[in-house]
Amino acid sequence: MISIVILGTGNVAKHLFDVFWGNKEINVLQVLGRNKHKLSYFKDKVDTSTDFSKILDADIFLIAVSDDSVAEVAQFLNGKNGLVAHTSGSVPIAALGNKSRRGVFYPLQSFSEGKPIDFKTVPICIEAENEVDLKQLQKLAQQVSLQIHEISSEQRKSIHLAAVFANNFTNHLFTIASEICADNDLPFSILTPLIKETVEKMGCLAPFDAQTGPAKRNDIRTMESHLNQLKNKNYQDIYSLLSKSIKEKYGQKL
Numbered sequence: 001m002i003s004i005v006i007l008g009t010g011n012v013a014k015h016l017f018d019v020f021w022g023n024k025e026i027n028v029l030q031v032l033g034r035n036k037h038k039l040s041y042f043k044d045k046v047d048t049s050t051d052f053s054k055i056l057d058a059d060i061f062l063i064a065v066s067d068d069s070v071a072e073v074a075q076f077l078n079g080k081n082g083l084v085a086h087t088s089g090s091v092p093i094a095a096l097g098n099k100s101r102r103g104v105f106y107p108l109q110s111f112s113e114g115k116p117i118d119f120k121t122v123p124i125c126i127e128a129e130n131e132v133d134l135k136q137l138q139k140l141a142q143q144v145s146l147q148i149h150e151i152s153s154e155q156r157k158s159i160h161l162a163a164v165f166a167n168n169f170t171n172h173l174f175t176i177a178s179e180i181c182a183d184n185d186l187p188f189s190i191l192t193p194l195i196k197e198t199v200e201k202m203g204c205l206a207p208f209d210a211q212t213g214p215a216k217r218n219d220i221r222t223m224e225s226h227l228n229q230l231k232n233k234n235y236q237d238i239y240s241l242l243s244k245s246i247k248e249k250y251g252q253k254l
């Protein structure tokens with residue numbers, strides 16, 4: 001059985017806790033967070049604490065806090081025997097300092113409050129500095145996922161950058177689309193089949209081959225009309241820049 005302490009009480013901490021909690025091979029010993037109210041999610045099942053100087057001993061310490069706080073929180077684990085791993089896509093392994101065994105356990109998925117995830121489908125990107133530690137992270141990852149990838153800090157930075165385009169920016173574009181619908185008394189759900197098809201196409205077509213729309217066709221009057229419909233300056237800029245990028249990609253004259 002692998003014993004775990006989780007540091008952090010946000011989205012990733014909760015999703016990891018939920019999937020670990022249901023697993024007989026994983027024993028979550030403690031969850032730490034600086035906010036007592038947020039610890040209440042865990043407190044009926046496991047030891048919780050706001051005091052980072054009272055961390056229990058465990059095989060693996062998972063630091064699931066904001067990227068900028070990983071290094072600060074890692075210092076509380078100096079001198080522990082267990083493996084210290086963070087869950088970030090963008091923070092290098094070196095941020096964990098040099099006073100403990102270091103690793104990364106990055107679940108490549110978008111975790112939001114209140115939306116359960118089938119963890120078996122989540123790629124887990126692991127990194128460690130020796131075979132023993134890598135095996136330990138592998139063992140943990142195998143308990144919850146069917147997709148485990150050994151990835152370096154450099155590769156992880158690139159995966160994270162790609163993921164920002166594939167998920168974060170796309171989601172922002174959905175937000176703009178939903179506002180346009182709402183402003184015109186249309187249900188956002190009318191776009192659901194289109195959104196689903198956009199994603200499903202990726203199973204059989206390269207994104208480059210799947211592109212459609214006025215920018216690819218260079219339908220100038222349609223693009224001008226769309227720009228006139230947009231009142232928000234940021235949205236106009238996003239429309240113009242994305243259209244420019246698409247036109248250049250498909251060799252249209254500007």
Ligand SMILES: NC(=O)c1ccc[n+]([C@@H]2O[C@H](COP(=O)([O-])OP(=O)(O)OC[C@H]3O[C@@H](n4cnc5c(N)ncnc54)[C@H](OP(=O)(O)O)[C@@H]3O)[C@@H](O)[C@H]2O)c1
Pocket residue numbers: 008009010011012013033034035038063064065066067069072073087088089090106107108109110111112
């Ligand atoms: N969300 C995702 O989709 C996702 C996916 C993969 C990886 N990750 C990575 O997982 C990590 C956690 O992300 P998240 O989405 O779970 O973030 P989140 O929901 O915003 O939660 C952040 C957590 O960090 C804690 N925290 C921040 N600064 C702290 C400090 N100085 N000391 C102690 N605790 C501190 C916060 O505590 P308070 O509540 O007290 O502020 C909160 O518990 C990040 O490294 C992120 O890059 C996120």
